[in-house]
Amino acid sequence: MILMFIMAIILGIGGFLAVTYLAQRPDTPAEAAPGSEGTFTVVEGVEVQVVLDANKTVDVIGPVDGQRTVEVAPTQPPEQPVVVVQAEEQPTAVQLTPIPQPTATFVPPTPVPEKVILIDYIVPANASLYEVASRIDTSIALMALYGLSAEDLVPGTTIRLPIGNAAYCPGRRPYAVGEGDTAYSIGRRFGISAEQLQQINNLNADFRVDVADILCVP
Structure with a gap:
């Protein structure tokens, strides 16, 4: 009888402890304790x-x-590979030496010889303008252009006679155009046509020739 009473007391205490334990047990998962990160x-x-x-x-x-x-515990982040970027070497600029440009050499044009030159002429005895103008390289009109007249033809004196310049007609002869001359008459005198005379002396389309001018003839 006493034994059963003791066992009942023990069972009651055990049930009380079990109820107390279940009542105090937390229903939610554990949270982090404060201050312990x-x-x-x-x-x-x-x-x-x-x-x-x-x-x-x-x-x-x-x-x-x-x-x-x-x-x-947090894990260490994986080590990132170190990428070494090698700077590309820039090519060295090449200093170019400028090449001097050749300078144009000025060549003066060849001067055209004068059509008329003056020569020393000794006046012979009994000379006349017609006799002096018998030369093909001068004419009475050319002498008059340079101020010569019959009064200047004193025998034995030296005058400055204008004549056609031979250097003006290389390979040909200078002819002084006189009064009444035409391209046709001059051509017949020297055995060429008016067209040939025109071509040699660059005459215009009218074959014009001027008195006291110098033409080149064969």
Whole structure:
């Protein structure tokens, strides 16, 4: 009788303790203890949901007094490969030496010889303008153009006689055009046509010749 009474007391105390324990057990997963960054304390028997994080690891340290301490430590980020960028060597600029340009050499045009030159002429005895003008390289009109007249023809004196310049007609002879001359008459005198005389002396289309002018003839 006494034994049954003692067992009833023991069962009552055990039931009371069980109810008290169940009442005090937390219903939610453990949270991080304040002030312990990265460490979580979990009570034994309590379901814990662990969310995987590639940057963290989970280490079980417990048990201590029915508790297990789960330490979550961040993992070291993977080392990034060091990329060495080698600067490309820039080519050295080549200093070009300017090439001097050849300078044009001025060549003066060849001067055209004068049509008429003056020569020293000794007046012979009984000379006349017609006699002096018998030369093909002068004429009475040419002598008059240079101021010579019959009064200047004093025998034995030297005068400056204008004549056609031979250098003006290389390979040909100078002819002084007189009064009444035409391209046709001059051509017949020297055995050429008026067209040939025109071509040699660059006459115009009218075959014009001027008195006292110098033409080149064969």
